[in-house]
Each structure stands twice: as C-alpha cells, then as structure tokens.
Amino acid sequence: ENGYELWLRYYKIDDAAILQQYRNNISSIQFTSSTPTLLAAKEELLNGLQGLLDKKITEQNLITNGCILVGTSSDPVIHSIISSNFFSKAGKEGYVIQTVTTNQKKVIVIAGNTEVGALYGCFAFLRLLQTHQNIQNLSIVSAPRIQLRMLDHWDNVNRTIERGYAGMSIWNWHKLPDYIDKRYKDYARANASIGINAVALNNVNANAIMLTKDYLIKVAALAEVFRPYGIKVYLSAKFSAPVEIGGLKTADPLDAQVQNWWKQKADEIYTYIPNFGGFLVKANSEEQPGPQTYNRTHADGANMLADALAPHGGIVIWRAFVYSNENTDDRFKQAYNEFKPFDGKFRNNVLIQVKNGPIDFQPREPFHPLFGAMPHTPLVMEFQLTQEYLGFSTHLVYLAPLFKECLDADTYEQGKNSTVSKVIDGSSEDHKLTGMAAVANIGSDIDWTGHPFAQANWYAFGRLAWDHELSAAQIADEWIRQTFTNIQHAVDTIKNIMLASREITVDYMTPLGLHHIMGYSHHYGPAPWYNAAQRADWNPVYYHKADSLGIGFDRTATGSNALAQYAPEARKQFQDLHTCDEKYLLWFHHVEWNYKMHSGRSLWDELCYKYYAGADSVKWMQQQWNSLKGFIDDERFEQVQMLLTIQQKEAVWWRNACVLYFQTFSRMPLPKGFEQPAKNLEYYESLQFPYAPGISGNQ
Ligand code: BDP
Structure with missing residues (x-):
C-alpha cells in the first residue's frame, strides 16, 4: 500500500x-x-x-x-x-x-x-x-450546493510547484501532448469521485507562455482526458501576455488593440479546447502586472477578459488577494478597500475569488470581511490544501475543521445566520454562478500529497464543495473507511487524531490569535523575531506586535480599525476584549501580559499553557497512532509514524522558540512545573531551516 x-x-x-x-x-x-x-x-x-x-x-x-x-x-x-x-x-x-x-x-x-x-x-x-x-x-x-468545485494548481512550466511539498508537478509539459501519463486519468477519477469539476493547471504567478499555441495543444490533451470525468480546464492568465507573447506595447485593458488581442486569444483557445473553462487571474498583487499598472481598475481588467470569453461561455475568476507595496495600511484591510467599491461593476461572467481569511491561509484566521460585503458579485471561496503555513507535508493536520469554521462563520449580512457558506453557495444573494476553490496539494510523489493524511484534505475539500453541510467528522469517517479500514476501533482512533489535529497545530504554532510568525519566505518553522524583510507586512513582528506591555494586533477603533469592515453584529463578536472568542483574541487586540483570561490564568501563562499543551498533544497523537499497529498496513503505518516523529520534534521547536522569544517581552517566568526549553533563544534564532521547497525561483 x-x-x-x-x-x-x-x-x-x-x-x-x-x-x-x-x-x-x-x-x-x-x-x-x-x-x-x-x-x-x-x-x-x-x-x-x-x-x-x-x-x-x-x-x-x-x-x-x-x-x-x-x-x-x-x-x-x-x-x-x-x-x-x-x-x-x-x-x-x-x-x-x-x-x-x-x-x-x-x-x-x-x-x-x-x-x-x-x-x-x-x-x-x-x-x-x-x-x-x-x-x-x-x-x-x-445535488451539489456549489457549481464550480475547483482545484487551483500553483504549478510552474518547469514542473516546480509554488508552495508544493509533494514532489514535482504531475503535468509533464515536455512529453505532452503525445504522451498521456496514466496519472492524468487517475487524477480525473479521484476528482470526479468527490465532484471536483474544474482545475486551473498553472500557477497564479503565471507564465504567459501557457497561452501560446505550443502549450495550448498540450493543455488540450489534458482537457481531453478530463472531459469524460466532467472536469473543465482553466488557465491562470498573465495580464501582461499581450506584451510578452503578443508583441504589443501595452496591456492596458482599455486599449482597443489589447482588447482585440484577448478576443483572438480566446477564440484560438476554444478551437483547441472547446469546453475551456476560462481564466484565473492574479493581478496587481505581489509584483504581478494588472490593470492598475495602466491606471485602470480591477473591474476594467476583469471585464475586458470577460468580454473576450463571453462568446464562448467562458468565465473569469479574478482574485482578491491583493495588497500593495505603497499602501502602508493594515494588510488585513487592503483587499476589502480595493474590491468593495467595485461591487456590482463586474460583468456577469466574472467571479471574485477571496481567500478564507484576510491575511494568508494561517492556521487560524477570522473570515474574510469581503464575505457578505459584495452582495452584487459572486464570490468564490479560496482555501489552501497545500500546507504552506501548516507544516508542509510533514505535519498531520486535517483541514476540514478549518474549512468548516470559515463556512459556518456568521457575516450577519442579512441578520443572524447569514453564514459565509450562504454567501458562497449563492443562496443569500441569489447568484447564478457559484464556486469554491482550493490550492492543490498534489505532486508527483507516489501517494500524490506527500503525507498520507494530506490526501484527506483534498478529499474533504471536494466533499465540502459538494455539500458544505457535511461535518468534518462525517467526512473523516468516510475517508478513513475508504482509505484505511472499516474496523470500528481503528476508525475511531484515526478520526480522533484527525479531528484534534488542527487545533493542536494552532496551539503549538499560533495560539490565541497569533498569526504569520513563521519563517520568512518559506513559512516553515517559528521565526517570531524576524524583522528584516523588505516589506513591513512580510515580517512576523508586524503581526504579533509584542512589547513590554503585551502582545497582539489592535484592529479595533483604537488601532487599525479593520473591524469596521465587518457588519456591526459580526464586528461585535470580536471588538470587545472581554467577549472576543479567545481563539481570535490577538488577531484583534493588543492585550496586556497580565490580562486575566477566561481560564483565570494571565495571558502570559495561558500562552505558555497553549504552547505546551500543543506540543504535548502531538505525543498523544503518536501514542494513538502507535496503538494502530496491525490494524492497518505496515507501509503506511510506518510512514505516518516517522512523520509524526518529525511533527513532535518540530512542535517542541515551535513551543520553545516562541515561549523564549515572547518571554523577552513579558519578562515573566514559565508557569510552575513547565519544562524549561532545552536550549536558549539564541540557539533557536540561529536555526536555519536547511532547505525549504516550494517558492518558485528558488529551486
Ligand atoms: C501566498 C504565497 C504565495 C502566493 C500567494 C498567492 O506565499 O506564494 O503566490 O499567496 O496566493 O500564500 O497569490
């Protein structure tokens, strides 16, 4: 196995x-x-x-x-x-x-x-x-509750994968279109089995070459394999393609030549791929070109592409993951500020794709304030299966609870019970087009995802895109029975591990609402001290704001006031320090070290308590897993066992590094009975993660 x-x-x-x-x-x-x-x-x-x-x-x-x-x-x-x-x-x-x-x-x-x-x-x-x-x-x-159930691959033409931790891209561009790898069909089968009906093949940090004839023919060969399985192909489109591969001097969306170039390109694409889905676009974000490069708006850009695709029934999925270099406002607020004014200004074949949270796929984020704020525009949910911020493919983290937490969150857009899922499935705003997407965690590794349990995240995403009312436990139950065993005791043990795993990870990485304190750029391991990135909002210190008084990002009216982007009732859930769910506390408040938590402990003690509980719980995961010997095949049993050993070591690394670092601000002792970290802070700061895969261009 x-x-x-x-x-x-x-x-x-x-x-x-x-x-x-x-x-x-x-x-x-x-x-x-x-x-x-x-x-x-x-x-x-x-x-x-x-x-x-x-x-x-x-x-x-x-x-x-x-x-x-x-x-x-x-x-x-x-x-x-x-x-x-x-x-x-x-x-x-x-x-x-x-x-x-x-x-x-x-x-x-x-x-x-x-x-x-x-x-x-x-x-x-x-x-x-x-x-x-x-x-x-x-x-x-x-029947599916959502129409477009989509995987976004961040795969590059050279087969590296941005944030990919399971080998190289499964798309073998060199051998396509003549050589059809067996994997393509098995990939289609797996997707169809859970209802996934759309795939964007290439990285959102796109290469314009994908839109050239040579590549379109290769794309067409994949589309052929996928078609019987009900899967349509989409491509990430580089906004500057008219310049890069079209020989034009500009990619200005209001320029007639540019518009014409895209129209012809769309016509050409459909001659090769008659059921082509459309374009996914990352524009004016993290150095990508876009309409703003020409002083035009997101609506100008998206609508131009939409007009080119419309005659063929294609759609544009325009991403709202934007934050700019010049803008020094809280990064949390930028997508909302840029997109909200364009609500209702997009063509009806445009969807706006919004990440689940306002920053970037953290172990825990509050829901993105755009959900519920753009009633006249269909919003696509974007989750991330590849565990960029959750321990890559070495940590066992079952993500369905994270997905559910976001989908079940209440936007209060139209009063109580206006959940994010109702925004996404179109029921609260009456949209015809609806979608849910996830950044794929699939690569050339024999088990596809690099960690046997990462398969469960692919599975859970598909099942939730089909029916977001399913519970994380139901989905885990099905997946375990299909993947490992039907022996009840073993199913229960594996399910317990899976259901606890996300919260355990939050505890040893980013408890109480901490976020983005991972290693710079590769995002693996702890680096809360990091402060040398060229942009302030790429630095962990920007997010935790620890000082001698306390810790956390004040996003209330006394701080960045990002909370004002939520509907008043939704805002209420977070804005009062005393009633804010402690899971989100440091997302919204700068809290004194001595602040008394619901447990009766001080904030400092609680933070330590969470870090220690998280690391200890990985030991519990190991014990539970070890009890399964003989109930499942030895091969996967041993693989998971080895991976859990890494996870356990790294949970302790996270705990020690964070507790020692934050202690330099709190100046308080570890709570009684807590084991002193094995090494000092300088040691943890000096640790260099030896090789971090996953960022394009660093291979
Ligand atoms: C971030 C990743 C980066 C992606 C970006 C995106 O760090 O590699 O390009 O998101 O979603 O999570 O565009």
Whole structure:
C-alpha cells in the first residue's frame, strides 16, 4: 500500500455478513448508452464491484434481479421507473440512487439528468460499499450546493510547484501532448469521485507562455482526458501576455488593440479546447502586472477578459488577494478597500475569488470581511490544501475543521445566520454562478500529497464543495473507511487524531490569535523575531506586535480599525476584549501580559499553557497512532509514524522558540512545573531551516 490509489481502493470486503449482503444484491450491470462519460462510469463501477465483491459482474441487456441500471433521466426505462420528482431535486449534476422493483425484479438505479450526474452516482454508490453501508433499500438524491468545485494548481512550466511539498508537478509539459501519463486519468477519477469539476493547471504567478499555441495543444490533451470525468480546464492568465507573447506595447485593458488581442486569444483557445473553462487571474498583487499598472481598475481588467470569453461561455475568476507595496495600511484591510467599491461593476461572467481569511491561509484566521460585503458579485471561496503555513507535508493536520469554521462563520449580512457558506453557495444573494476553490496539494510523489493524511484534505475539500453541510467528522469517517479500514476501533482512533489535529497545530504554532510568525519566505518553522524583510507586512513582528506591555494586533477603533469592515453584529463578536472568542483574541487586540483570561490564568501563562499543551498533544497523537499497529498496513503505518516523529520534534521547536522569544517581552517566568526549553533563544534564532521547497525561483 503506497497510497497511490487514494480513497479509490477496491479490495475485497473483509466483513463476511456485509459481503454476503452485497453479493446478494448485486449481480450485473446495465448501462443505457456508451458515451465517453458513461464508459468511464462503467469502467469504474465494474472495477470497483469486482474488486470489492470479489466476484464476476456481468453486463446485461435484460433487467434481472440484482441488476444495477445506470443512465440518464432521458432514458425511457429509467424515466418510467424513477419519479421525476427525484430528478428535479438532482439538478444538472446531481444523482439519484434508488432500489426499485420493476416486473418483479429488484434493481438498483443510478442515474442523473446528465451523464456526469450518473458518473457521480456510480462513485457515490461505490463509496457506500467501501464504507459498508446497508444497500438493501436505497433512496438517495444528492445535488451539489456549489457549481464550480475547483482545484487551483500553483504549478510552474518547469514542473516546480509554488508552495508544493509533494514532489514535482504531475503535468509533464515536455512529453505532452503525445504522451498521456496514466496519472492524468487517475487524477480525473479521484476528482470526479468527490465532484471536483474544474482545475486551473498553472500557477497564479503565471507564465504567459501557457497561452501560446505550443502549450495550448498540450493543455488540450489534458482537457481531453478530463472531459469524460466532467472536469473543465482553466488557465491562470498573465495580464501582461499581450506584451510578452503578443508583441504589443501595452496591456492596458482599455486599449482597443489589447482588447482585440484577448478576443483572438480566446477564440484560438476554444478551437483547441472547446469546453475551456476560462481564466484565473492574479493581478496587481505581489509584483504581478494588472490593470492598475495602466491606471485602470480591477473591474476594467476583469471585464475586458470577460468580454473576450463571453462568446464562448467562458468565465473569469479574478482574485482578491491583493495588497500593495505603497499602501502602508493594515494588510488585513487592503483587499476589502480595493474590491468593495467595485461591487456590482463586474460583468456577469466574472467571479471574485477571496481567500478564507484576510491575511494568508494561517492556521487560524477570522473570515474574510469581503464575505457578505459584495452582495452584487459572486464570490468564490479560496482555501489552501497545500500546507504552506501548516507544516508542509510533514505535519498531520486535517483541514476540514478549518474549512468548516470559515463556512459556518456568521457575516450577519442579512441578520443572524447569514453564514459565509450562504454567501458562497449563492443562496443569500441569489447568484447564478457559484464556486469554491482550493490550492492543490498534489505532486508527483507516489501517494500524490506527500503525507498520507494530506490526501484527506483534498478529499474533504471536494466533499465540502459538494455539500458544505457535511461535518468534518462525517467526512473523516468516510475517508478513513475508504482509505484505511472499516474496523470500528481503528476508525475511531484515526478520526480522533484527525479531528484534534488542527487545533493542536494552532496551539503549538499560533495560539490565541497569533498569526504569520513563521519563517520568512518559506513559512516553515517559528521565526517570531524576524524583522528584516523588505516589506513591513512580510515580517512576523508586524503581526504579533509584542512589547513590554503585551502582545497582539489592535484592529479595533483604537488601532487599525479593520473591524469596521465587518457588519456591526459580526464586528461585535470580536471588538470587545472581554467577549472576543479567545481563539481570535490577538488577531484583534493588543492585550496586556497580565490580562486575566477566561481560564483565570494571565495571558502570559495561558500562552505558555497553549504552547505546551500543543506540543504535548502531538505525543498523544503518536501514542494513538502507535496503538494502530496491525490494524492497518505496515507501509503506511510506518510512514505516518516517522512523520509524526518529525511533527513532535518540530512542535517542541515551535513551543520553545516562541515561549523564549515572547518571554523577552513579558519578562515573566514559565508557569510552575513547565519544562524549561532545552536550549536558549539564541540557539533557536540561529536555526536555519536547511532547505525549504516550494517558492518558485528558488529551486
Ligand atoms: C501566498 C504565497 C504565495 C502566493 C500567494 C498567492 O506565499 O506564494 O503566490 O499567496 O496566493 O500564500 O497569490
């Protein structure tokens, strides 16, 4: 077991009673047609069933007992045995799985209004078997709550990956388009199995070369592999491409030649890739060119691209991750300040993609104040699967609780219960286009993600993009059963580790609302003392603001007043030092070292308590994991064991470095009974992380 199969493992069911039930209920399959998508579904279903049931499944044209009938609602037989009510609930991409008796034959129907819906249904059915559900009387209808369920790869043309920790890019540009790596199809299968239907192939710090004919042909070859699986390809577009590859003197979006260049480029792209999705754009952020380079606005830039794509049904996903060099205002506030004024000014094929939090994918962030602040513009959620700030692919951190915390947060846009998820799924603002994206954590490593548990984050993202009402625990449960085992005790143990892991990481890295105190640039390991970056807001000291009085960033009215960007009721959750959830305390308040926390401890003691509890809890994770020996395969057991050893050492490194550093401000002793760090602060400051992968250009 090397992890290559991800959660699509179809080994013989090891529970005799369940196996018997499945064998009794399933004997053959029948597909209503053989289009590419239904052929892909058939291949998956046959492989899956034959593996899981360890029995030959035949293909038939007759409806017999134990037949699985797969197709779309337009098929007359399916139409006649499944109520149209179910199909209206399934919508465009959803599926219906029903046990029906027709002509005295008991059959299972898996169907959608579209073929992709039927494909999703087959994956969902296999999931039922992999997780040992009772299938004797099925009545399931499921439809995605969000339309665009997207992975953003930050992959470079030279196959390095910005912030990638699982090897090189899986896109082999050199061998494409003629050589189609088996991985491309397995990647598509994995995505389709959880409903992901869009991928942006290249880094948002884009290379214009991707838009040249040579590369478009390669992109087209990937798009072909993905098409049967319902996945559309998008490209990150470099705003200055008209200059770089088009020979123009400007990329000014109001220049007629530039507009024309993009129109022609869009036309050309669609000749190669008829189902091309559109462009993802990072503009005027971190040195990237954009409309502001020509004194134009984000709306001018996005709308120009949108006009070029519109005739083909393409869309523009314009990122709101902007903060400028010149602007010295709290970085927290900059995206809101730049985008809010343009609410309602974008074409209807433009979506604005907003990171979950206002700074940058921290272990914990409050929700981004743009959610709920742009009612006339569809906003796409951007999460990050690759663990840039969460220990790369060495730390076990299950991210579903982080995603849920953001999705469940209340923006109070239209009164109580105006959650971020309702903004994203379009229900509160009535948007037609909706989307959720995540920065991929996928690379050429044999297990795809570099850490066996990082696969769970890819999985959880897809499941939540399909249905954000699922809980982190439900998703973990499914994933563990598919990926490791169905033995209840082992499932529970693994689930406990996963569900606790994010909070444990917050505790040993950035407790109580600390943020961005990682190593400069590579973001690995602690460096709260760092203060030498060329921009103030790249320095940890900018974020924690520790001094002799206290610690934390005052974002109330006495400070940067970033809180004013939230709706009044949402603001209330954070603005009073005494009632602010302590998880977010230092995000919004500069708090005295002696301040009495809810626990009764001083802030200083509480900070120490959290750091020590975090590091100790990694030991607990190790003990829990060690108890699983023999319950899962040795290969993955040992891998995770080694990775947890690294995580444990590094949690102690984080704890010691941060506690010693902050102590130089608090000048208070460690609480009684706490083990003194093994080395002094100078030692931790001198530690250089030997090699940090992941930033383009440093390879
Ligand atoms: C930050 C990364 C940087 C990305 C940037 C982005 O450090 O490498 O280019 O986000 O999202 O998290 O554009």
